[in-house]
Amino acid sequence: MLALGCVKEDFIAPATGGQLRWALVAAKLFLQAQSKSSFTSACLLLGDRGNPPQRIFRIEASAPAGHFQLDSSNEIPVMKTLGQNLARQHIDQLRPVFFTSPAAPFVPLPDDADETAIA
Numbered sequence: 001m002l003a004l005g006c007v008k009e010d011f012i013a014p015a016t017g018g019q020l021r022w023a024l025v026a027a028k029l030f031l032q033a034q035s036k037s038s039f040t041s042a043c044l045l046l047g048d049r050g051n052p053p054q055r056i057f058r059i060e061a062s063a064p065a066g067h068f069q070l071d072s073s074n075e076i077p078v079m080k081t082l083g084q085n086l087a088r089q090h091i092d093q094l095r096p097v098f099f100t101s102p103a104a105p106f107v108p109l110p111d112d113a114d115e116t117a118i119a
Contacts, residue, residue, distance in 0.1 A: 001046060002098060003039070005060025007068055007079065008032070028065075057094060059086055 011032045014021045039058055048055040061082040068075050 001042065001056045002094065003042070003056065003058045005035075005058060007061045007063050007082065008035070009065045009067070010062055012065070057090070057097070059090055061086060 009028065009032075011025070011028055013029075014025060039056075043049065043053050043056055046053075046055045061079075068079070
């Protein structure tokens with residue numbers, strides 16, 4: 001499985017402060033924890049317990065907190081360059097797994113499929 005992520009911000013826990021300081025960063029902490037949990041769940045579903053995983057490839061760039069804004073298009077050229085650099089960095093690892101033969105066509109299940117058809 002190939003998982004292409006968005007640019008993630010590195011979470012740095014506050015060195016000092018009480019509940020207010022943690023309240024300001026709690027959402028970022030929870031979002032990062034949810035992302036790691038989803039990746040771990042995918043590894044378990046694929047039976048991949050390797051470190052690093054062997055059957056799932058997660059590729060995403062890291063950036064300092066606040067470097068990119070969600071609603072700003074000014075950074076698109078920088079993000080495009082990040083993506084191109086990541087592609088060059090990982091192509092030798094990904095080519096034999098994903099680019100040597102065509103994938104089987106996707107066939108969706110009908111809306112009325114029962115649960116036994118899924119298993």
